Amino acid sequence: MKKIKCLLLICCLFIIPIHSQAKDADARLLRIDQIAGQALEFTKAGLYGDAEAQLKAVQLELIHIQFKESELSIEDWTVLSTALSEALQVIDSPEGKETETLETVTTFRLAADAVVSRYQPLWIEMEQPVMSSLQSLKNSSIAADSSGFHESLNRFLANYYMIQPSLKVDVSEKKVKMLDKQVRYIEHNGERMLEKSSAEAEIGELEKAVEMVFKEMQKEDSTQPSLGWVISITGGIIIITLSYVGWKKYKAQKAEEREKQNN
Numbered sequence: 001m002k003k004i005k006c007l008l009l010i011c012c013l014f015i016i017p018i019h020s021q022a023k024d025a026d027a028r029l030l031r032i033d034q035i036a037g038q039a040l041e042f043t044k045a046g047l048y049g050d051a052e053a054q055l056k057a058v059q060l061e062l063i064h065i066q067f068k069e070s071e072l073s074i075e076d077w078t079v080l081s082t083a084l085s086e087a088l089q090v091i092d093s094p095e096g097k098e099t100e101t102l103e104t105v106t107t108f109r110l111a112a113d114a115v116v117s118r119y120q121p122l123w124i125e126m127e128q129p130v131m132s133s134l135q136s137l138k139n140s141s142i143a144a145d146s147s148g149f150h151e152s153l154n155r156f157l158a159n160y161y162m163i164q165p166s167l168k169v170d171v172s173e174k175k176v177k178m179l180d181k182q183v184r185y186i187e188h189n190g191e192r193m194l195e196k197s198s199a200e201a202e203i204g205e206l207e208k209a210v211e212m213v214f215k216e217m218q219k220e221d222s223t224q225p226s227l228g229w230v231i232s233i234t235g236g237i238i239i240i241t242l243s244y245v246g247w248k249k250y251k252a253q254k255a256e257e258r259e260k261q262n263n
Contacts, residue, residue, distance in 0.1 A: 026071055029116050032061050032080070036112035039087075043105040048094045051105065055088050058112075076115050076169055083108040083165045107162045114166035123166035127214045130159045134207045141199035146191075149199070153190050157183070160210075171213055179213070182206045 035058050042051035062081055065072055072080075087108040094101040113122040133156035140148035160183055167176050186193070186202055193199035 028061050028065050029072060032058050033112045033116040035061070036109045040105050040109040043091070043102055046098075048091055048101070052088070052091050055084060055091065055105075055108070058084055059088070072115065079111055079165045079168050080108075080115060083111045103158055103162055107165060110163060111165040111169065114169040121166060121170060121217075123163040123170075124214065124217055126159060126163050130156070130163065130210060131207070131214075133159050134203065134210065138200055138203045138207065141194060141203060144194065144197075146194060149190065149194055153186070157187060167213070170217065175213065179206075179209055182209060 035054050039051045039054035039058070042048070042054060062077070062084065066077060087105045090097065090101050090104045110121075110123045110126075133152055137149065137152040137156055140152050164176075164180070167179070182202075182205065186199075186206060190199065193202055
């Protein structure tokens with residue numbers, strides 16, 4: 001019986017992470033994540049009043065979190081608060097700047113998800129547009145195409161600044177500062193670099209640094225236990241447990257039959 005209890009305990013230890021794996025945050029953080037998603041959907045649909053109402057609801061949740069015990073660190077609270085303030089500011093008068101509004105609300109939505117998600121944050125899905133815009137930037141620098149260079153640079157900067165708050169949540173402060181420094185250098189010196197033919201090398205270095213950040217995040221996620229693996233292990237343990245229980249029952253029945261025959 002003790003062995004059965006032990007096996008059942010092991011089953012429980014494997015089952016519990018299945019529930020906790022997806023989210024590891026308190027109820028308010030989960031609500032913030034959900035509301036941020038709704039705000040983004042409203043923004044995409046051009047329903048800016050509804051989106052603003054959702055963002056203001058998040059603002060109230062953040063105020064509650066600030067004065068109560070929470071899993072949210074001061075650093076992450078600052079990231080969320082800053083991204084939210086910027087989203088509220090731009091959505092107040094979105095006319096004529098619809099693209100900026102969508103990008104700013106997306107920035108907040110990605111940051112909210114980064115704070116709540118333990119694995120596979122949404123900002124990782126931005127790898128393709130970020131790397132693609134960097135590749136276009138490098139190609140235009142090689143071709144000395146000033147117009148294409150500035151267009152690609154603006155596209156890259158828009159993509160990068162959408163994920164930058166999320167990087168502050170999931171990536172070390174040192175790496176984020178190094179990335180920011182490289183990005184700002186190209187942002188402020190792009191024209192000069194293009195004239196001196198040094199843009200390709202600088203962009204190549206930035207490309208490697210950004211690519212490394214995405215790869216490290218994906219590598220980190222791949223080391224986490226997959227849900228399918230956990231379920232298969234749990235199922236195996238349950239089968240073993242049931243088999244053991246069945247064998248004990250069978251053995252007891254045989255012993256009882258022998259005892260009756262002897263009597």
